Amino acid sequence: MTHIYNFSAGPAVLPKEVLTQAAAEMLDWHGSGMSVMEMSHRGPEFMSIYKAAERDLRELLAVPDNYKILFMQGGGLSQNALVPLNLLGHKPAGATIDFIHTGSWSAKSIKEAGKYANVNIAASCTTAVPPQREWRLTPGAAYLHMCTNETIDGVEYDFDGGVPDAADPRLDGVPLVADMSSHILSRAIDVSRYGVIFAGAQKNIGPAGVTIVIIRDDLLGQALPACPSAFDFKLVADNESMYNTPPTYGIYIAGLVFQWLKAQGGVAEMERRARVKAELLYAALDVDDFYQNRVAPANRSRMNVPFYLKDESRNEAFLAGAKARGLLQLKGHKSVGGMRASIYNAMPIEGVQALVDYLNEFAGR
Ligand SMILES: *Cc1c(COP(=O)(O)O)cnc(C)c1O
Numbered sequence: 001m002t003h004i005y006n007f008s009a010g011p012a013v014l015p016k017e018v019l020t021q022a023a024a025e026m027l028d029w030h031g032s033g034m035s036v037m038e039m040s041h042r043g044p045e046f047m048s049i050y051k052a053a054e055r056d057l058r059e060l061l062a063v064p065d066n067y068k069i070l071f072m073q074g075g076g077l078s079q080n081a082l083v084p085l086n087l088l089g090h091k092p093a094g095a096t097i098d099f100i101h102t103g104s105w106s107a108k109s110i111k112e113a114g115k116y117a118n119v120n121i122a123a124s125c126t127t128a129v130p131p132q133r134e135w136r137l138t139p140g141a142a143y144l145h146m147c148t149n150e151t152i153d154g155v156e157y158d159f160d161g162g163v164p165d166a167a168d169p170r171l172d173g174v175p176l177v178a179d180m181s182s183h184i185l186s187r188a189i190d191v192s193r194y195g196v197i198f199a200g201a202q203k204n205i206g207p208a209g210v211t212i213v214i215i216r217d218d219l220l221g222q223a224l225p226a227c228p229s230a231f232d233f234k235l236v237a238d239n240e241s242m243y244n245t246p247p248t249y250g251i252y253i254a255g256l257v258f259q260w261l262k263a264q265g266g267v268a269e270m271e272r273r274a275r276v277k278a279e280l281l282y283a284a285l286d287v288d289d290f291y292q293n294r295v296a297p298a299n300r301s302r303m304n305v306p307f308y309l310k311d312e313s314r315n316e317a318f319l320a321g322a323k324a325r326g327l328l329q330l331k332g333h334k335s336v337g338g339m340r341a342s343i344y345n346a347m348p349i350e351g352v353q354a355l356v357d358y359l360n361e362f363a364g365r
Pocket residue numbers: 010074075076077078105147149150151179180181182200203
């Protein structure tokens with residue numbers, strides 16, 4: 001069989017080693033006689049799995065002690081409601097949330113938050129992150145929301161360029177909330193810069209169904225009365241993500257991915273590989289105008305690479321040829337069309353090289 005490379009945006013490719021280990025442990029986890037799926041979430045076996053996953057994620061992202069890590073359900077989208085429901089309880093009615101709009105996912109966040117507060121779009125652009133000095137921020141905003149990697153539009157914050165710049169006095173006392181669903185664990189981040197970081201698991205962590213929330217302690221306990229108890233960050237934190245039954249099997253797989261990441265060299269190594277993979281792919285797209293990526297170079301995502309054929313009548317032929325070569329799920333999101341190659345942590349460089357070879361072949365180079 002041709003070697004398969006899966007470029008899905010999510011649910012997405014997982015490390016082969018993780019799937020192999022999960023398969024081996026499926027029926028009998030570590031001599032317990034049970035599958036992880038069959039264990040009580042409060043029993044010693046699952047608690048050891050949970051604690052290791054929490055500890056490894058904390059280590060990988062260097063999460064400071066004054067932050068809690070929550071393993072929740074509901075996906076990234078549910079956080080668009082749960083963050084306002086959890087952060088607005090101590091704010092006056094009519095409080096404003098600032099947003100940086102950089103694409104489809106921040107647009108969804110803005111729409112949802114509008115149910116709970118005033119929203120101010122401080123800056124808007126879907127082909128680049130607007131420069132911070134141009135953001136029209138609200139003094140005393142409840143928080144500032146950003147999507148640091150737009151999975152559909154392929155726009156990623158250039159942290160190296162200092163965005164968000166900690167020295168900006170307008171951000172004093174305004175918690176930063178970041179949706180990092182599609183690039184968490186692919187680069188070093190300074191967690192202490194954020195009030196809340198959230199991420200659905202199915203892009204760079206594990207199977208769909210787990211949602212990671214990293215929250216600074218002082219932001220806990222500020223939920224609106226209407227916030228559902230099972231989604232109250234403080235209740236979830238106080239109960240070590242066991243206020244209700246957590247997505248146990250998903251947490252187990254996420255834990256295996258964290259172990260795999262550590263064995264590979266951690267986030268620093270993922271960052272190095274992501275840079276190499278992305279440079280290789282963008283270089284092939286940039287040879288001439290046969291393929292086009294419309295994102296400003298400094299903000300081109302290293303995880304999700306959308307591109308268009310100049311001659312869009314050849315889209316179907318491109319996808320059929322890719323599939324024949326084992327290059328799967330390259331069709332772009334239906335809202336923007338074209339193609340998209342997602343090259344998450346678990347995508348080996350060989351997969352990107354195989355795609356580059358095909359791009360050159362299809363372009364007749
Ligand atoms: C995939 C994604 C989401 C939505 O995740 P769901 O689990 O489908 O709710 C939200 N934000 C970003 C940036 C994403 O990539």
